Every structure is written in structure tokens, then in C-alpha cells.
Amino acid sequence: MNIDYRNIIPELKVSVSTAKKEIMVNLRYPLWVIFWAIMPIFWLAPFIFQGHALVGGRFSEFFEELAGSGDFVTFAIIGSSLYAYVMSALWGMGLSLRREQWGGTLEAILISPCNKFSVLFGKALSDSILTSFYAIVQFALASMFFGATVRLENIFYVVLVVLLMILALYGIGFVLSGVILMYKEPGALLNFVDTLIYTICPVNYPLKALMLFLGGAGYYIVMVSIFFPLTPTLEILRTLLLPSFKPYINIALAASYLIVATIVFLTIGMLLFNFVEKKIREKGGIEAY
Amino acid sequence: MQDYSIITKEISKAYRKGEGGFPFKRKSQKTIVALDNVNLSIGRGELFGLLGPNGAGKTTLIKILSTLIIPDAGTALVNGYDVLKEPGKVRASIGVVSSGERSLYWKLTARENLEYFARLYKVPDEVAKRRIRELLSLIGLEDRADDLVEKYSSGMRQKLSLVRAILHDPEILLLDEPTLGLDPGFSKSIRSFIREELNKKQGKTILLTTHYMEEADQMCDRVAFINKGRIVAVDTPERLKTMIGKKEVLKVVVEELGDSVLNVVKTLPFLEDYRVTGMEQSSRKTVRMYMKNVDAHIQEIVESFSKAGCRIISLSVEKPTLEDVFINLTGEALGDEY
Amino acid sequence: MWLSYELKVVTTVVKKELVLYFRYPVWVLFDALMPLLWVLSLVIYGMALVGSSYSNNLARLTNTGDYISFTVVGMIVSSFAYSTLWGMSYALRGEQWSGTLESTFLTPCSRFSILLGKALSSMLTTSVWVIVQITLVTLLLGLRINFINLPLALLFFLISLPSFIGIGFSLAGIVLDFKEHSAFVNFLSSLLGLLLPISYPLNILPPFLRYFSYALPPTYAIEGMRSLLVMGCSLSELIGLIIPLVFFDFFWLIAGVTIYLVEERKVLKNGTLGYY
Ligand SMILES: Nc1ncnc2c1ncn2[C@@H]1O[C@H](COP(=O)(O)OP(=O)(O)O)[C@@H](O)[C@H]1O
Ligand SMILES: [Mg+2]
Numbered sequence: 001m002n003i004d005y006r007n008i009i010p011e012l013k014v015s016v017s018t019a020k021k022e023i024m025v026n027l028r029y030p031l032w033v034i035f036w037a038i039m040p041i042f043w044l045a046p047f048i049f050q051g052h053a054l055v056g057g058r059f060s061e062f063f064e065e066l067a068g069s070g071d072f073v074t075f076a077i078i079g080s081s082l083y084a085y086v087m088s089a090l091w092g093m094g095l096s097l098r099r100e101q102w103g104g105t106l107e108a109i110l111i112s113p114c115n116k117f118s119v120l121f122g123k124a125l126s127d128s129i130l131t132s133f134y135a136i137v138q139f140a141l142a143s144m145f146f147g148a149t150v151r152l153e154n155i156f157y158v159v160l161v162v163l164l165m166i167l168a169l170y171g172i173g174f175v176l177s178g179v180i181l182m183y184k185e186p187g188a189l190l191n192f193v194d195t196l197i198y199t200i201c202p203v204n205y206p207l208k209a210l211m212l213f214l215g216g217a218g219y220y221i222v223m224v225s226i227f228f229p230l231t232p233t234l235e236i237l238r239t240l241l242l243p244s245f246k247p248y249i250n251i252a253l254a255a256s257y258l259i260v261a262t263i264v265f266l267t268i269g270m271l272l273f274n275f276v277e278k279k280i281r282e283k284g285g286i287e288a289y
Numbered sequence: 290m291q292d293y294s295i296i297t298k299e300i301s302k303a304y305r306k307g308e309g310g311f312p313f314k315r316k317s318q319k320t321i322v323a324l325d326n327v328n329l330s331i332g333r334g335e336l337f338g339l340l341g342p343n344g345a346g347k348t349t350l351i352k353i354l355s356t357l358i359i360p361d362a363g364t365a366l367v368n369g370y371d372v373l374k375e376p377g378k379v380r381a382s383i384g385v386v387s388s389g390e391r392s393l394y395w396k397l398t399a400r401e402n403l404e405y406f407a408r409l410y411k412v413p414d415e416v417a418k419r420r421i422r423e424l425l426s427l428i429g430l431e432d433r434a435d436d437l438v439e440k441y442s443s444g445m446r447q448k449l450s451l452v453r454a455i456l457h458d459p460e461i462l463l464l465d466e467p468t469l470g471l472d473p474g475f476s477k478s479i480r481s482f483i484r485e486e487l488n489k490k491q492g493k494t495i496l497l498t499t500h501y502m503e504e505a506d507q508m509c510d511r512v513a514f515i516n517k518g519r520i521v522a523v524d525t526p527e528r529l530k531t532m533i534g535k536k537e538v539l540k541v542v543v544e545e546l547g548d549s550v551l552n553v554v555k556t557l558p559f560l561e562d563y564r565v566t567g568m569e570q571s572s573r574k575t576v577r578m579y580m581k582n583v584d585a586h587i588q589e590i591v592e593s594f595s596k597a598g599c600r601i602i603s604l605s606v607e608k609p610t611l612e613d614v615f616i617n618l619t620g621e622a623l624g625d626e627y
Numbered sequence: 628m629w630l631s632y633e634l635k636v637v638t639t640v641v642k643k644e645l646v647l648y649f650r651y652p653v654w655v656l657f658d659a660l661m662p663l664l665w666v667l668s669l670v671i672y673g674m675a676l677v678g679s680s681y682s683n684n685l686a687r688l689t690n691t692g693d694y695i696s697f698t699v700v701g702m703i704v705s706s707f708a709y710s711t712l713w714g715m716s717y718a719l720r721g722e723q724w725s726g727t728l729e730s731t732f733l734t735p736c737s738r739f740s741i742l743l744g745k746a747l748s749s750m751l752t753t754s755v756w757v758i759v760q761i762t763l764v765t766l767l768l769g770l771r772i773n774f775i776n777l778p779l780a781l782l783f784f785l786i787s788l789p790s791f792i793g794i795g796f797s798l799a800g801i802v803l804d805f806k807e808h809s810a811f812v813n814f815l816s817s818l819l820g821l822l823l824p825i826s827y828p829l830n831i832l833p834p835f836l837r838y839f840s841y842a843l844p845p846t847y848a849i850e851g852m853r854s855l856l857v858m859g860c861s862l863s864e865l866i867g868l869i870i871p872l873v874f875f876d877f878f879w880l881i882a883g884v885t886i887y888l889v890e891e892r893k894v895l896k897n898g899t900l901g902y903y
Contacts, residue, residue: 035810039813039814042817042818042820043817045821046821046825046826046827049821049827050673050698051672051676052827053682053684053685053694053828054673054676054677054682054684054685054694054827055682056687062675062676063675072675072676187809188654192657192661195665198664198668199664205668205671205672209675212674212675304898305897323898349898352898356895357733357895357898357900357901358895358900359895361896377735380734380735381735385730387730391726391727392726392729394725394727396647401643401646405639405643408639409636409735409736409741411735411736
């Protein structure tokens with residue numbers, strides 16, 4: 001793939017207009033937007049209630065031993081707000097391409113003269129804008145209902161790290177969209193990946209908890225987990241936001257890894273997408289399946 | 290009273306378009322009239338064709354007769370049972386093949402599909418086993434009986450749908466565009482199976498919809514024209530073709546320049562009607578001209594075309610087809626192909 | 628005669644659904660793994676909070692401090708409940724997708740037999756995975772279940788089943804018409820995930836949420852079976868749970884059949900029965 005730098009501005013315009021279109025389409029169904037903004041609270045709440053049932057309050061001594069901070073409520077609120085981005089990278093991009101495949105517009109996009117990655121990038125852009133909105137709403141609502149104690153003086157770094165994570169996640173999103181276009185029933189696969197990530201990343205519990213009772217196996221799971229961009233991001237964010245949080249991995253290392261991951265995943269994603277497109281063309285028609 | 294298998298009584302149906310589901314209803318609602326006061330009587334043992342272009346309302350009528358859609362007004366008697374009052378008995382009396390090939394389980398084999406539906410149709414197991422074997426070999430699929438339907442071609446799936454529809458040996462068959470999108474070989478064998486085996490030999494009453502005029506012409510005892518939800522005419526194909534009067538049809542294929550063909554045709558005073566068809570990008574056009582006494586005008590027509598710079602590729606005088614009659618009655622063609 | 632025919636339809640549907648199920652091996656695999664992952668994440672979370680498999684606070688709130696058994700039984704009962712609740716609508720949706728719904732509805736058998744067949748087959752597959760799950764969890768985490776009460780617990784489940792089936796009928800009807808199935812399932816399951824006492828006892832919920840929980844039959848099924856299998860309980864407690872369940876059985880069976888028929892009629896009028 002060779003990039004012609006003179007084309008960058010027009011291609012960016014394609015991305016921006018795609019993003020605008022997507023956001024407009026979303027805003028036309030305001031009930032859906034509200035629906036998706038509120039839903040995650042329902043996923044978070046059971047964990048908080050479970051915590052209350054098990055320790056009788058919002059502070060756990062053992063949790064403090066593991067994470068440096070015993071406030072498991074704020075811990076989980078940060079985790080689940082960030083999880084919104086994983087959901088959107090998994091479901092949003094892949095499934096929206098799938099819908100276009102169904103609707104027959106995917107072919108039109110792929111054969112249009114603009115670079116298809118500009119279109120994909122536009123989708124990712126609109127998705128991340130919407131998701132940021134959802135994440136903020138969720139954080140606000142959850143803090144309102146359950147209470148959260150965070151330090152806000154590092155908010156600039158928080159935004160920066162989240163941006164990095166978004167880039168890396170959408171790299172994975174590219175990879176997955178490629179897989180989804182080839183795969184017949186993406187629902188089951190996505191559901192599984194979703195649940196797997198939720199289990200092995202420190203969304204509700206600290207990384208150390210995985211090793212706590214899974215022992216040696218837990219160690220390897222942690223090793224896998226830290227390569228998924230959500231994990232280093234959560235470690236950094238909690239260090240920035242939670243007073244007295246002790247990260248399990250080195251923060252500077254985590255930040256550099258995010259940068260590397262962005263580049264690697266985006267590249268793999270693009271290569272795979274090109275490959276899939278070629279495969280589909282060879283099979284005759286992307287609508288073929 | 291004559292013995293009728295299917296009688297429709299003033300059936301009307303309109304759809305409301307643009308509904309979102311609960312709770313996201315959208316406001317604007319258009320209604321589309323799919324059927325408008327349809328009255329048809331189909332005799333026992335008859336092969337009856339319903340001919341009309343896409344969107345005419347054919348599928349809607351078939352689905353109403355097969356109890357999958359409830360009409361807004363009117364009702365129908367199928368095998369003597371009212372589709373609204375006794376849907377269960379209607380279902381037991383009919384076999385249905387819908388257009389499109391997705392009416393079978395692709396992840397089951399042909400035999401598994403048929404065994405499943407046979408049970409839902411209350412066919413005793415031993416009878417079902419025998420019939421499945423017989424029907425599959427009759428239609429030439431016995432070698433593939435234990436392959437997943439997924440691996441079948443469209444034509445084979447259509448044949449299998451037909452077998453599924455007659456598993457319980459219904460007296461009445463409703464076939465919605467049974468040869469849609471199939472290649473000529475498959476279409477031909479399916480048509481002759483329907484006509485010779487099912488209709489003539491087994492004596493089943495068959496209502497078949499189509500937008501291919503040859504299909505209606507060659508197969509059907511009687512044909513009804515349907516357009517925009519209304520029945521325009523009902524009769525035997527032969528008598529329908531005489532409706533057009535003494536008119537004859539001159540078919541000319543020309544290589545045109547610009548819009549010249551239309552300009553030529555417009556200036557010919559003796560034409561009663563005409564129809565120009567052809568691919569959009571290609572300069573080759575087919576013109577069908579309706580007039581009395583073709584012989585007297587051929588010379589003038591040829592000269593007018595060559596004066597306008599059109600090259601005539603072929604020229605033939607034809608008998609009116611069902612499509613010509615349809616065009617005459619409705620001003621519309623049956624489909625894109627001619 | 629009529630009944631034996633309809634029963635045959637039910638078993639035929641069950642058989643076909645099972646054959647189809649195993650023709651999608653990837654789904655089978657995910658179905659087997661997903662509940663394990665869920666249990667795992669709930670248990671790890673519990674570990675992180677209390678540092679062992681015993682919670683003093685839970686012991687104070689209920690009769691047991693063994694939150695692993697508490698939660699696992701809650702999950703198992705709720706997954707049975709879900710499989711009945713969603714089994715039918717999920718399968719109908721699948722048939723709309725594959726295009727076979729119309730051919731099924733063309734047959735003269737009762738729709739409710741078809742729906743029951745789908746519910747039954749989804750319960751059967753769930754049972755298989757639940758047994759696998761129980762075995763694994765017992766081996767890995769040490770599940771302490773009062774197996775003597777197992778027959779009673781199954782009886783308790785049978786008592787709650789009609790209400791689940793009734794709710795399943797109504798959901799099937801709604802889904803027939805409201806084509807956004809996954810959003811709908813997502814919404815309701817998330818709501819249930821919050822309201823049902825799966826990983827915490829009911830008295831942890833804020834009072835206004837608790838009223839909603841009491842309106843849901845699975846709540847009683849979970850509480851009753853967990854009492855029997857994990858905590859041990861008195862007969863009067865059980866009767867206090869059975870009486871509302873029997874009421875719900877009647878209520879939901881009637882409501883479910885009615886809602887389904889109303890929705891089906893609506894779809895037959897729209898002409899969108901087979902639409903995806
Ligand atoms: N479920 C439906 N909702 C809205 N409009 C429909 C529906 N089904 C068919 N229509 C419309 O009704 C008209 C008749 O359709 P149909 O009976 O399928 O015609 P045909 O089978 O002759 O092509 C068409 O305009 C079609 O778009
Ligand atoms: Mg049609």
C-alpha cells in the first residue's frame with residue numbers, strides 16, 4: 001500500500017464527512033442514543049450491589065491490599081466507563097459494516113474512488129465521538145447514583161491516554177471488521193470476545209485478583225491481558241484518577257506500549273482488510289455470502 | 290353451482306409503509322394498495338395463472354390464500370374452508386411454494402427437511418418415508434437426498450421446495466413465481482413437472498403466479514391479469530389473445546442514433562400503439578408496433594427508419610402474445626425483458 | 628388424537644432444533660464457555676473483595692457466607708430461566724432470518740407446540756452446559772450443594788416453569804412484530820441481571836427496585852432453589868415462595884397466550900411475518 005501525501009487533505013475530508021453522516025444518522029434516533037447511554041449502568045450496578053453484599057459498604061480492606069485503593073465502587077465505575085470504548089470498537093464498527101453488507105452499500109463504498117480506509121476512519125471517528133459522550137454520561141450517572149471519589153488535576157493526561165487507547169482499539173476494530181466480513185455469524189464470536197475481555201481485563205477487579213486464585217494460570221492470563229489496550233489504559237487512568245492506587249505494571253512502559261500497539265494493530269488491520277477485500281472479490285461479489 | 294377449489298370474495302388489502310417498531314414509531318405513514326376488490330373462482334383440477342408485473346399484488350394474494358396475511362376486507366374459500374375462520378383446515382388442504390429459495394433449513398439435509406415438515410403436516414412416518422423416496426426420485430434428487438441443502442443449487446432448492454409442498458398430498462397448490470431466477474433448463478423441467486405430473490396426472494388444483502408470459506401461456510388453463518392490485522381480465526390464454534382484435538404486431542430490432550427511434554415511431558399515423566424496449570447503454574432497440582394490416586405499411590416503416598439513420602437488424606410479423614394483450618389493457622409492460 | 632399429534636410436533640421440533648444446534652459447532656463451543664467466563668468473573672470479583680471464599684457480611688445477610696455456592700446456584704437457575712424466556716423468541720427470530728418461518732406457519736399444527744418445542748430444546752442444551760458447569764465449578768472452586776434436596780429443587784423449578792413459558796410466549800409475540808430482537812433481549816436481560824438476586828440477596832437492592840424484583844417469577848425460583856440447595860430452609864419459607872409462583876403461573880400463561888395471539892394477528896395484518 002502506498003500513500004500519496006498530496007491526497008491526504010481530500011481523504012481527510014472524506015473521513016470527516018463520513019463521520020458527520022454517521023453522527024447525523026445516530027441523532028435521528030434520539031431514543032436509541034439515550035438507550036445506549038443508560039444501558040451500561042445496568043451492567044455496572046450488579047457488581048456494585050454484589051460488593052455491598054459481600055463487604056457491607058463501599059470499602060474493602062482486601063481490595064486495598066491488592067490495588068492500593070479499597071474503594072471498589074469508584075474502581076468499577078472507571079472500569080466500566082472505559083469499557084464503553086471496547087464495546088463500540090467490537091460491536092459498532094464491525095456490525096455497522098455488516099449492516100452495510102446486508103444493505104448492499106458496502107460494495108458501493110469499496111468501489112468508490114476514495115480510499116476505503118478514509119471511510120472506515122470516518123466511521124471510527126464518529127463512533128469514538130459518540131462513545132466518549134456515552135462514557136462521560138455513564139461516569140456522571142454512576143457517580144451520581146453510587147458516588148465516586150476521583151482526583152481531577154490530571155485530567156489532561158487522562159484525555160491523552162484515552163485518545164491513545166481509542167487509536168489502538170480501532171486498530172483492533174479494523175482487524176475484527178475484516179474477520180466479520182468473512183465470518184458468517186459474527187454475533188456469537190463477538191459475544192464471546194466481549195465476555196472474554198471483560199473477564200481478563202481489570203474492569204471490575206484489579207489485575208492481581210486474577211493471579212490470586214487462578215494461581216499460575218492467572219499469571220499467564222495477566223500476561224495476555226496486558227497486551228490488550230484496555231488493560232494498560234486502565235492501569236494508567238486509575239493511577240491518575242484514584243488516590244493511592246498502585247498499578248501492577250509500570251506506567252511509563254504501559255504508555256509506550258499503547259503507542260506501539262496503535263501502530264501495530266492499525267497496520268495489521270489494514271493488511272487484513274485488504275486481504276479480505278481481495279478474497280471477497282475473488283469469490284465474486286462482496287454480497288455473495 | 291360449479292365445483293370450485295378456490296373462491297375469493299372481494300378481497301382488498303393495503304399496507305402501511307414506514308412503521309418503526311415499538312417504541313420508536315415514526316410518524317409518517319403511507320398506504321400502498323396491494324389488492325383492490327379481487328374476485329376469482331378457480332375450478333377443481335384447474336391450472337390457473339395469475340400474470341402481472343412486479344408489485345402487482347400476486348404474492349399478497351397467495352399469502353392471503355395461505356393464511357399468512359389477513360385481508361382488510363373480503364375473504365376467500367379454499368377447499369370450502371374460510372381462510373379467516375378455519376385457517377387450520379385451509380393449511381391442511383394446501384401446499385405452498387413461495388418465490389425465493391430460503392424456505393428450507395440450509396443446515397439440514399433434504400431428507401431431514403422433508404421428514405421434519407412431514408411430521409408437522411401430520412403425515413404418518415411410514416407413509417412419509419415412502420413418499421419422500423418416491424417424490425425425490427420423481428424429481429431427480431434421490432442421489433442428493435442426504436446432502437445439506439446448503440450445498441444445493443438454486444434450481445435444486447426450488448425443486449425440493451416443491452416436493453415439500455406436496456408431501457402431505459394436498460388437493461390445492463399455491464405456487465408463487467416457481468421459476469423465478471432459475472436457468473432455462475431447470476425452469477423447463479419444473480414447468481413440465483407442475484403441468485404434466487401434478488396437474489394432469491395427479492389432478493391437483495394449482496394457482497400459479499408469474500410475470501413470465503410464456504409460462505402463463507404454455508401452462509395454464511386460464512389466466513388472470515393483475516395490475517396494481519386489480520384483476521384486469523380472466524380467460525383462457527387463447528381467448529385473451531383474441532381480445533386485441535384484428536391487430537397485428539410488427540417487431541423491429543434497430544441500431545439507433547440518439548432518440549431517432551422514438552421520433553420515427555411518433556410520426557407514423559397508422560400505428561395504434563407501440564412499445565420501445567432495449568438496454569439503456571446499448572444502441573440496439575426493440576420496437577413492437579401494433580397496427581391493422583401490417584403488409585400495407587412495411588415499406589413505409591422501413592423507409593422512415595433508414596431516413597432517420599437507423600439500421601434495421603431484423604424485422605418480423607408476430608402474433609399477439611399475452612404480453613401484448615396486457616400492454617393493450619393496462620398500458621404497462623410485464624417486466625424488463627421482452 | 629389431537630393431543631398426541633401436537634405432542635409429536637413438540638418432539639419433532641425439539642429433535643430438529645437439536646440437530647441444527649450441533650450443526651453450528653462454533654455456537655456450541657461459545658455456549659459452553661460463556662457461562663463459565665461469567666461465573667469466573669463474578670467469583671474473581673468476590674475473591675478480590677473478601678480475600679477468601681467466605682463473606683462475613685453475606686453470612687449476616689443470609690444463612691450462608693459461602694458466596695461461591697450462593698452465586699453459582701443463582702447463575703444456574705437464572706440461566707435456565709433465561710433459556711425458557713428467550714428460547715422461543717430467539718428461535719423465531721432465527722427462522723425469520725433463515726426464511727423458514729413462513730413454511731413453518733403454513734403447517735396445520737399449533738403455533739404453541741412449535742414454541743414449546745423451541746423452549747424445550749433450549750432448556751435441554753442449557754441443562755447439558757449446566758451439568759458441565761457444575762462439575763467444573765465443583766472441581767475448581769469447591770461447590771457445596773445440598774444434593775439431598777435436589778429432587779425438591781427440581782420440583783420447585785417445575786412449579787415456576789409455566790410462568791416462564793407464559794412470559795416466553797409474550798416475548799415471542801413481541802419479537803415477531805418488533806424486529807429489533809437483539810436490542811430488546813439486551814435491554815431486558817440487563818434489567819433482569821440487575822433485578823434478579825443472582826449474586827446478591829434481594830435486601831441489598833434499594834427498596835424501590837425490590838418491588839420490581841418481586842414482580843418477576845424468576846426471583847422466586849432463584850430464592851427457593853437456592854434456599855433448598857445452599858442455605859437450608861423451612862417449609863413455611865418455601866410455601867411463602869410457592870404461593871406467588873402459582874399465581875404467576877396462571878397469570879403469565881393466560882397473558883402470554885393472549886399477547887402472543889394479539890401480536891401474531893398484528894403481524895399477519897402487516898404482512899411482515901417472515902420479514903427479517
Ligand atoms: N409487508 C409489506 N409492507 C408494505 N408493503 C408491502 C408489503 N408486502 C408487499 N408490499 C407492497 O405491496 C405491493 C404488492 O406486493 P406483492 O404482493 O409482493 O406484489 P408481487 O408479488 O406481484 O410482486 C408492492 O407495492 C409491495 O411493495
Ligand atoms: Mg411476488
